[in-house]
Amino acid sequence: MPESRRNFAVALALLTTVFLSPLPRALGQGATAYVVMDSNTGHVLMEGNPKKKLAVGSLTDIATAMVVLDWLDLRKHDTNETVSIPPEATTLPSNPIGFQPGDQASIRDLLYAALMQSDDIAAYTLALHVGQDLPATTPNETPMQCFVAQMNALARKLGMQNTIFVNPTGLEIDERRLPYSTAEDMALLTKYAMNRSQFRFYVSQKAREIAIDHASTAPSGYALQNTNELVGVDAIDGVRTGTTRRNGACVILSAARPPESVQQGTQYIITPRRLVVVVLGAQNRFDMGLRLLQNGWQAYDQWSAAGRPLNRS
DSSP states (O other): OOHHHHHHHHHHHHHHHHHHSOOOHHHHTTEEEEEEEETTTOOEEEEESTTOOBOOGGGGHHHHHHHHHHHHHHHTOOTTOEEEOOGGGGGSSOOTTOOOTTOEEEHHHHHHHHHHHOOHHHHHHHHHHHHTTSOOSSTTOOHHHHHHHHHHHHHHHTTOTTOBOOSSSOOOOOTTSOOBBOHHHHHHHHHHHHTSHHHHHHHTOSEEEEEEBOSSSOOEEEEEEOSOTTTTSTTEEEEEEEEETTTEEEEEEEEEEEEEEEEETTEEEEEEEEEEEEEEEESSHHHHHHHHHHHHHHHHHHHHHTTOOOOOO
């Protein structure tokens, strides 16, 4: 091999090692697992315990929302459609909005409530509403079980091999059947979700006013505040926070740069640039997520300069 080609091969190998290696110890400390992924290709730029099975809490709402949005597209329903809060939903532990049985809200506003403010009642209500329209796959399957089956079917479709959903909220309420996922799997799910413009809009809002038609009092509005404190920082436009009893605080972030344009002859090759950052079990999820994003863009630039080789198994 000519010396120049040998030197290039060595340099490329070293560069590849840089962006496939775990973070330096000081930067990787403070979380049980993390992944930084290129959202265009699914290529993982940085990782730490990416396949470790962990509780992910309200990050589950991403799967819940995508099953709802896919159902809306398939059935040609409108997000303005109103849904009633079922009595059993109000027994769930998280009700920051104060929904009561019989209250009504649009599918759109329930999606905002679930995705922006971790409202379990909103997620449960959406799942039950959609589940009633889904065909049962086993005898005596309830509408909620039908919906959760669709969540797991979506996971299998996306290659999320180490994920089990047991409810639409991520709550660890049944010790016999605990939900789990991994940093890598949640990155794959987020990659799928962020390709949907409607989902991107929901999770990119810092605040949103929703309308509630109360069963026993006059209609009112509620001002949602996004629990993702980093929305709008360093071009972050989503996506979700979560807190679990077994695994602590979690966050998923997404940020985009303007597409890269490269001229090849008379044509221009346009490459979207978006990163997904997943942090599970973090001491300070926002601090670590932001540092991972910043270092992820450095790794992305190195990977791009090397020709974006997809050399992961």
